[in-house]
Amino acid sequence: MTHDTALQSAVDLAAKAAAEESTAPIVQGFFDEETFTASYIVHDPATGKAAIVDSVLDFDQPSGRTSTGSADAIIAYVKELGLSVQWLLETHAHADHLSAAPYLQEHLGGTLAIGSEILTVQNVFGKVFNEGTEFARDGSQFDHLFSDGDGFALGDIQAVALHVPGHTPADMAYVIGDAIFVGDTMFMPDYGTARADFPGGDARRLFQSIRRLMHLPDESRVFLCHDYKAPGRDTFVHETTIGAERTGNVHAHDGVTEDEFVEMRTQRDATLGMPRLILPSVQVNMRGGHFPEPEENGTRYLKLPLNTL
Template structure:
C-alpha cells in the first residue's frame, strides 16, 4: 500500500473541508434486518451521484428476494433528479445481498469493486463449487479499482484506497471530505470488523485501519453497518477520523498491532457466521447477480455442509 495515495487523499479532504473543492452531499439509508447502511453521494452542482453498498431484501425462510430497500434509494434519486455515474461496492458482503444490478437497470452507472475481488471469487468459487461457467476474473463488474485510482462524481474528485483485512478485496472510497469505509471500522463504541473469513487477516486489517486513521481528523466517515453498542439505543453510521482515533473500542491511538491482533483473533473465535453468508457471498461474488437457472428454470443457493 502506497503512502503517496494517502497523501493525495489527505490533500483532497483538506481542500474540500476548506471550501476550495465542492463538498459532496450524502443521503444514507439503513436496512434494519441486515443492519446495513447504504449511501447516495452526489455533487450538488452537477447532480451526478454514486450509490454505495445497496441492499436487495432476502427472506431466508422462503428464498424470496424483493426490492423495498433499493426502491427507497431509487425514489430518492428520482425525486432529487440525480444522475447515477457509479454503483460502488466496498467489498463482497457476507451479510446482505447487493441490489446494484437492479438499481443499475433502473438508473445506470458503472458497477465497480476492488480488483482483488478475483481472490474472493477464486476461494468462494471452490467452496460453493460454482463450476467452470463462473468467471473468476472480475468480469461481472464494469470496473475494478486498484489502490490509488482516482475518479470523478461530477466535479468532485474521489480516490479508491485498498484496505484489506476483513476480506482481501475491501476498498474505501474517499469522495471529497468524506470516506466510505465498508466494514473496516464500526462506530467507535462498537469497534472493528472481524477478520476470520477466508482471505481475512487481523494484522492486515490493523494496518489498513491505521492507514485510514492517518487521514485528517475532520474526515467524515460513513460506515456500512451498525449493531447498536451496549448502552446505545439508536443506530448510527456516521462518525469522523478524529472520533475513531480518540475512542474506537478496539483500535484507538495507542493500541499496538500485536494487541489488536490478539484481541481480534480471540473475539473472532467467539462469533457465529452471519445469517445470510450463504446467499450473500454466492450472489455478491457475481456482482449482485443471481446464479444461473438450472434445467428446470429455477435458481438455487448452495449450502456446503461442514465446510465453513
C-alpha cells in the same frame, strides 16, 4: 501507485474538501435494520452526479424470495432530486446482505465497481461453492475494478479508491471529497472494528488498513457500512469522523499496538458465529449481485455447503 502516494492523494483531497464547501458532497444514508446495513447516495450538488454505495436487496431466507423495497427507496430519492447515477460502488463482497446493484443499474444506470482483489474472493469462494468453469473468476461481472490509489470523479468532485484489506482481501474505502466510505473496516468508535476470520481475512492487515485510514484529516466524515448498537446505546448511528475513530475507537484508538489488536481480534472472532446470510450473500455478491444461472427447469438455486465454514 504506492501506498504512501495513494494515501497522500486521499489526504490532500479530503483536506481540500473540508476547507472548500463547494468540493464536499451531499450524503444521504438508508439504514436496513434487518441486516444492520447502511447504504448511501452521495452526490455532487453542482452537477447532480451521484454514486450509490453498498446497496441492499431484501431477502427472505426461509422462502428464498427477494424483494426490492430497500432499493426502491433509493430509486425514489434519486428521482426526487433529479440526480444522475454515475457509479454503483461496492466496498467488498458482503457476507451479510445481497447487493441490489444490478436492479439499481437497470433502473438508474451507472458503472458497477469494486476492488480488483475481488478475483481473490472469487477464487476462494468459487472453491467453497464448487462452482464450475462457467463461473468467471476474473471480475468480469463488474464494470470496473479499482486498484489502490485509483482516482475517479463524481461530477466535479474528485475521489480516490484505497485498498483496505483485512476483513476480506478485497475491501476498498472510497474517499469522495471529505466523505469516506470505509465498508467493514471500522464501526462506530463505541463498537470497534470488523471481524477478520472469514476466508482470506487477516487481523494484522485489518489493523494496518485502519491505521492507514486514520492518517486522513480528523474532520473527514466517515460513513460506515453497519451499526449494531454498542452496549448502552439505544439508537443506530453510522456516521462519525476520522478524529473520533482515531482517538476513541475501542479496538484501534491511538496507543493500541498491532500485536494487541491482533490478539484481541483473534480471541473475539473465535466467539462469533457465521453471519446469518453469509452463504446466499457471498454466492450472489461475488457475481456482482447477479444470481446464478437458471438450471434446466428455469429456476435459479443457491448452494448450502455442509460443514465447510
